[in-house]
Amino acid sequence: MTLEREAAANTAKVLSEALPYIRRYVGKTLVIKYGGNAMESDELKTGFARDIVLMKAVGINPVVVHGGGPQIGDLLKRLSIESHFIDGMRVTDAQTMDVVEMVLGGQVNKDIVNLINRHGGSAIGLTGKDAELIRAKKLTVTRQTPEMTQPEIIDIGQVGEVVGVNTDLLNLLVKGDFIPVIAPIGVGANGESYNINADLVAGKVAEALKAEKLMLLTNIAGLMDKEGKVLTGLTTQQVDELIADGTIYGGMLPKIRCALEAVQGGVGSSLIIDGRVPNAVLLEIFTDTGMGTLISNRKRP
């Protein structure tokens, strides 16, 4: 066999092997959260866009929620605006909110939409303000130390939590074969903007759509223990213990909480996977090479 024919035969074999996986997910909704840290190269971004287009082409319904923390950080730095995080959430004053809205709703959202469309998809970019897609209220953050008699409320500004998702809009787009690409900006009862952690938005969107899967693409192999071993199949109690002993901190806090909540709220399974691996989405859904941290009521199929 010539080298060319051998390569073609391999491609045909790979496609054929993917068939049972494709059939499992046809007609199902998968919510994919694309973290800002997993957008580190043009090659990775292109691979992600192609994975999403391929999913749609075989009849799966991807809904993308994106982050953009590092991209917000870059512009804040250029504008000499200081920024800091409490429990993985960016403290957001009015000036920071303007930057968040510009970067997430503008630059990052349109960049992903454009890439998906250039590879043959029909992506539509939205923020939570479009048709009030993500209704939000101010997030209350509390902190309590053993010395305190009652918890202290910490004001982290215009940071929100999701109170409602306009599923009518998303279902309309999905039925029309569009791929929704959502920036994690919420709208309050009086039209005010809220900066919401993208993992939390992805979790709530997955719950509202009763998605088959929530995939959180990040910049690490999964949730790890202190020795760097990837942990999987965790219960709420085990996660609470890992938070209490400091194994889970920072950006992993909202991620693991929303992965658990989504499954408790009816999503088939949640996964935290390494978005730095080329074609991470395809590897996860079309092969047995399941990686990362799986939270599920079922065993890995």
Ligand SMILES: Nc1ncnc2c1ncn2[C@@H]1O[C@H](COP(=O)(O)OP(=O)(O)O)[C@@H](O)[C@H]1O
């Ligand atoms: N137990 C843990 N296992 C893995 N990562 C952890 C853990 N605890 C904290 N982290 C941190 O969480 C980060 C992922 O969160 P984040 O930076 O917010 O990613 P993203 O931008 O993809 O949402 C990791 O890069 C790591 O620094």
Ligand SMILES: CC(=O)N[C@@H](CCC(=O)OP(=O)(O)O)C(=O)O
């Ligand atoms: C409240 C809060 O922290 N919002 C995030 C929103 C973007 C995000 O979540 O981006 P990643 O997924 O890339 O981290 C922020 O301002 O960075």
